[in-house]
Amino acid sequence: MSLRKQIINPENNQEIQDLLKGLHEIISSARQAVNKNDDTIQVLTNFEIGFRNIENEQKGEKRVEYGKTLIKILADKLTKEFGSGFSKRNLEYIRHFYLEYKNRSEQIAQTLSAQSEKNSTMSIC
Numbered sequence: 493m494s495l496r497k498q499i500i501n502p503e504n505n506q507e508i509q510d511l512l513k514g515l516h517e518i519i520s521s522a523r524q525a526v527n528k529n530d531d532t533i534q535v536l537t538n539f540e541i542g543f544r545n546i547e548n549e550q551k552g553e554k555r556v557e558y559g560k561t562l563i564k565i566l567a568d569k570l571t572k573e574f575g576s577g578f579s580k581r582n583l584e585y586i587r588h589f590y591l592e593y594k595n596r597s598e599q600i601a602q603t604l605s606a607q608s609e610k611n612s613t614m615s616i617c
Contacts, residue, residue: 567583
C-alpha cells in the first residue's frame with residue numbers, strides 16, 4: 493500500500509514532478525503561441541476593416557458626414573452580430589490605424605507573417 497501511495501503522490505515522485513513540469517511547459521508555450529497568433533490576426537483584421545472602410549466604402553476620400561454616418565451604422569450592425577469590440581469609438585481607432593499605416597501595408601504583412609511563422613513552431617518529440 494505504501495508503494496502505491498508513493499507512486500500516486502506527485503510530491504514524493506520525481507518522475508511525476510518531471511512529467512508535470514514538461515506538460516506545464518508545453519501547455520504554457522502553446523497558449524503563448526495562440527495568444528500571439530490571435531494578436532497577429534487581430535492586427536490584420538483591423539487593418540483590413542480600416543482598408544475596406546476608407547478605400548472601398550469611402551473611395552479613399554475624407555467625407556466627414558458620410559464617414560460619421562457609416563461608422564455609426566457599422567458599429568450598430570457589427571456589435572449586434574459579433575458583440576463587443578466594434579463600438580463607434582473602436583471603429584474610429586481602426587480607421588485611424590489604417591490611415592496611419594496604409595503606406596506600409598506590405599511591411600505590416602511581412603512583419604506579421606514572419607512573427608506568425610516564428611510563434612507557430614513548437615518542438616514535438
